[in-house]
Amino acid sequence: MSEQTITREFQAKTRKVLDIVINSLYTERDIFLRELVSNAADALEKFRHQSLVQKVTFDEHVPLEITIDGDDKKHILTITDTGIGMTLDELETNLGTIAHSGSGQFWENLADAAKKDVNLIGQFGVGFYSAFMVAKKVRVQSRSWDGGEGHEWESDGGGTYTVKPCPGLHRGTKIILELKDDAQDYAIKYTIERIIRQYSSFVPYPILVDGKKVNTVQAIWARSKGEISEEEYTEFYKFVSNTTEEPLMRVHFSADAPLAIQALLYVPRENFEILGLGRAQPGVNLYCQKVLIDQHSEHILPEWLRFLKGVVDSEDLPLNISRQALQDNALVFKLRKVLTKRFIKFLKEQAKEAPDTYLAFWKTFGIYLKEGITSDFDYREDLGELLRFQSSRSEGEGLVSLADYAGRMPEGQDKIYYINGPSREALERGPYVEMFRKRNIEILYTLEPIDDFVLNHLGEFDGKKLVSADRADLELPEAADKEDETAGQQGERLAEADAESLCAWMKEVLGERIKEVALSRRLVDSPAMIVNADSYLTSSMERVLRATAREDHLAMSGKKNMEINPASPLIKKLARLREADQDFARDITEQIYDNAMIQAGLLVDSQQMVSRNYRILERMAGRE
Numbered sequence: 001m002s003e004q005t006i007t008r009e010f011q012a013k014t015r016k017v018l019d020i021v022i023n024s025l026y027t028e029r030d031i032f033l034r035e036l037v038s039n040a041a042d043a044l045e046k047f048r049h050q051s052l053v054q055k056v057t058f059d060e061h062v063p064l065e066i067t068i069d070g071d072d073k074k075h076i077l078t079i080t081d082t083g084i085g086m087t088l089d090e091l092e093t094n095l096g097t098i099a100h101s102g103s104g105q106f107w108e109n110l111a112d113a114a115k116k117d118v119n120l121i122g123q124f125g126v127g128f129y130s131a132f133m134v135a136k137k138v139r140v141q142s143r144s145w146d147g148g149e150g151h152e153w154e155s156d157g158g159g160t161y162t163v164k165p166c167p168g169l170h171r172g173t174k175i176i177l178e179l180k181d182d183a184q185d186y187a188i189k190y191t192i193e194r195i196i197r198q199y200s201s202f203v204p205y206p207i208l209v210d211g212k213k214v215n216t217v218q219a220i221w222a223r224s225k226g227e228i229s230e231e232e233y234t235e236f237y238k239f240v241s242n243t244t245e246e247p248l249m250r251v252h253f254s255a256d257a258p259l260a261i262q263a264l265l266y267v268p269r270e271n272f273e274i275l276g277l278g279r280a281q282p283g284v285n286l287y288c289q290k291v292l293i294d295q296h297s298e299h300i301l302p303e304w305l306r307f308l309k310g311v312v313d314s315e316d317l318p319l320n321i322s323r324q325a326l327q328d329n330a331l332v333f334k335l336r337k338v339l340t341k342r343f344i345k346f347l348k349e350q351a352k353e354a355p356d357t358y359l360a361f362w363k364t365f366g367i368y369l370k371e372g373i374t375s376d377f378d379y380r381e382d383l384g385e386l387l388r389f390q391s392s393r394s395e396g397e398g399l400v401s402l403a404d405y406a407g408r409m410p411e412g413q414d415k416i417y418y419i420n421g422p423s424r425e426a427l428e429r430g431p432y433v434e435m436f437r438k439r440n441i442e443i444l445y446t447l448e449p450i451d452d453f454v455l456n457h458l459g460e461f462d463g464k465k466l467v468s469a470d471r472a473d474l475e476l477p478e479a480a481d482k483e484d485e486t487a488g489q490q491g492e493r494l495a496e497a498d499a500e501s502l503c504a505w506m507k508e509v510l511g512e513r514i515k516e517v518a519l520s521r522r523l524v525d526s527p528a529m530i531v532n533a534d535s536y537l538t539s540s541m542e543r544v545l546r547a548t549a550r551e552d553h554l555a556m557s558g559k560k561n562m563e564i565n566p567a568s569p570l571i572k573k574l575a576r577l578r579e580a581d582q583d584f585a586r587d588i589t590e591q592i593y594d595n596a597m598i599q600a601g602l603l604v605d606s607q608q609m610v611s612r613n614y615r616i617l618e619r620m621a622g623r624e
């Protein structure tokens with residue numbers, strides 16, 4: 001080794017990734033070539049953009065292209081690009097450390113997922129390391145566009161790499177792979193061509209294998225829709241999103257006003273965020289007249305659309321705009337608005353024209369639309385139209401929209417009702433829907449803890465208030481059929497005065513646990529239920545806080561009321577028992593409270609409940 005060779009250790013994260021790549025990924029190794037070619041293409045795009053921002057003089061006339069050479073005898077594969085290149089610093093930072101913020105656990109999860117779908121490697125900013133799937137040694141020779149000295153980086157994928165000066169290079173990067181014994185095919189021209197055709201046909205620069213161009217250079221999004229085949233669309237998706245899957249949805253559109261835009265956007269089939277792989281990076285690239293301005297742009301779409309993949313091209317943007325300037329550029333702002341509106345419109349159309357596809361979309365990506373409602377005021381109402389829920393009227397897998405609900409509201413009803421719970425079955429067995437069922441009023445079942453938060457943000461839909469059925473002040477519209485009006489067996493209700501005094505006594509027993517015990521005007525069969533006097537810190541909010549371990553917030557949790565059903569046999573008996581046996585009546589009151597809490601999906605002290613429950617059982621068993 002020359003004196004100028006410096007040996008360095010990889011960052012711990014990088015070692016972990018290398019270990020995964022080398023020791024656990026054996027299938028679909030072909031993708032390494034796509035990753036290296038995609039890095040070469042990125043480097044060319046960066047150079048092209050740089051040369052627009054600032055005049056480049058060094059190696060000015062070197063053509064923008066990628067060259068791949070296979071040495072079949074020495075089993076060496078070389079990928080050369082004439083892109084932006086890397087300085088010594090950049091070599092060390094880009095190839096020795098990982099920008100992704102993922103923790104150790106994150107990489108473990110990714111490793112597991114990557115065993116099933118190796119494409120994931122490229123989607124989390126570590127594509128370069130896939131070279132070690134096929135190479136026992138990797139050398140990277142690079143010289144930056146600024147004409148500074150060139151360097152060579154080298155590693156066998158173990159704990160260290162070396163760097164040293166490498167004179168005589170042109171602008172760009174050359175990656176030299178010494179292939180593993182079982183990967184020697186990758187130096188064969190035929191294999192290389194096959195892989196390039198499969199994965200990289202949309203790379204917008206010539207890829208030369210043995211001096212011959214093997215890809216077709218084209219900006220598919222700039223062509224007219226009629227000319228593009230389904231296969232081309234699908235291939236392009238695979239190309240932009242580094243995947244072998246097909247997309248779930250696609251929208252290709254152009255606009256002239258207020259901005260000239262060409263956009264080709266795709267919705268994937270999978271949502272990696274719910275697979276525990278952390279927050280997705282944006283996946284849409286910004287072009288200006290077919291020149292890449294900003295890859296995986298954070299500026300052209302709102303965060304809640306980060307699952308989209310594709311390309312946006314606007315010739316109205318200045319070609320030489322720097323990435324920093326995108327952040328608060330008025331045109332970019334406008335662009336984002338147009339794209340967001342157009343995509344929402346597309347979703348609305350899909351919901352009508354392809355309801356099954358929309359449902360599949362909703363199940364996988366609905367959570368992002370909910371995020372949009374809570375975070376993006378501008379699109380709240382539009383997104384409200386896209387929400388889907390189960391309801392007391394929905395059947396099987398079918399879901400209803402707020403518009404469906406509003407459309408069939410009978411005269412006299414002016415609110416949209418919903419109730420949150422763990423499942424349809426649990427809700428239908430519980431107390432909250434009893435009066436809805438009796439009066440034949442539709443009620444939405446929101447089954448995700450976050451849903452009530454979302455509906456609270458939305459507030460109303462089409463002028464109709466959205467109201468949770470566990471609110472204390474719920475006023476249901478009267479039944480058309482008056483006779484059926486009041487709860488339970490009318491004649492046998494507890495007398496008003498007795499009922500009132502029972503409420504007061506139960507409140508005394510339950511003390512601080514409850515704000516008020518009141519007579520229910522809407523329970524039919526259940527003896528009692530918990531309702532929320534406070535419309536913000538509701539039961540479902542409390543569940544969310546508990547689920548996210550924010551129990552410290554619960555101290556401010558709103559007090560709840562308990563409603564009791566004066567027609568329930570248990571309540572009637574309790575009123576009498578209170579006179580005869582206070583202690584037993586207390587136990588029963590506490591048990592009713594715990595049961596109601598459980599039906600509200602809230603926590604109770606289970607140890608206490610079990611001992612009390614045994615006391616009650618003992619008493620029952622003692623009865624002849």
Ligand code: ADP
Pocket residue numbers: 035039040042043081083084085086094095122124125126127128129172173
């Ligand atoms: P990603 O491409 O997602 O950033 P990679 O692991 O593929 O992740 O590459 C890491 C980084 O190394 C790139 O972001 C880039 O800065 C640098 N890099 C890799 N290949 C090249 C190349 N051919 N030319 C210039 N820079 C490169």
Ligand code: MG
Pocket residue numbers: 035038039125126127128
């Ligand atoms: Mg890459």
